Amino acid sequence: MKFVTKMLVLGLIMAGGIALAQSKAADPDVNARQTLMQKNGGAMGVLGGMAKGDTAFDAAAAEAAKAALIADAAATPDAFKNNASDPASHAKPEVWTNWDDFVSDANALGAAAAAMDATTLDGVKAGLGAIGGACKACHTEYKAS
Template identity: 40%
Template structure:
């Protein structure tokens, strides 16, 4: 259920990165889009949109962990752009923000991609990590 919500929220988000004229903002938005794409590969498997494939899921989880570790660097500079949905509270609460990024990386690393049930449970955790940050730090 949570995984389905995750997929729905990712699918509903248009790619806005191209609309940001500030290159720093465009880059961090692209990073988030890539995080969304890696999540969607796995989400599609548990929602039945694609067949469960353990190797492909493991690859996506590993990509996601790597992308997650790039989040703090991508957001270090306090840059703005009209297309951005990032809230200024990120830079006022930097250690909380980076802790949420760490939590996403841990959730990605902990996903058991060997079975569909494991993937489903891992994605529920992951979806919680996405929401924990978006709720506080994204418009």
């Protein structure tokens, strides 16, 4: 590899590392719960892409995204149970002062995902609103923007 290329690659790796350091929490608990939420975001991206027609409907992918949302919702109370703090966290303190309500918001997401018929595009379109509503309901109360 030429020196210039090496420097370029190194620069890219370092830039990536800095970008990662800014978006990633140092605290392992905070990091884990944010990673769980990013999985939610990924699943919603898959379903939303199909609903909008950006991607072709794929029943297996829709089913996998549904299963991921159900699993993530079930894992949410455990992922948040330690009141860990980190400058990169956007969790409001109310998560822990209103714990039972927070858990019920997580359960509501699981129920909304379970209720979606992922076998047809119409089913996904019909179910997506309630799922997005469940994300939003919890974020409005418990996530700082």
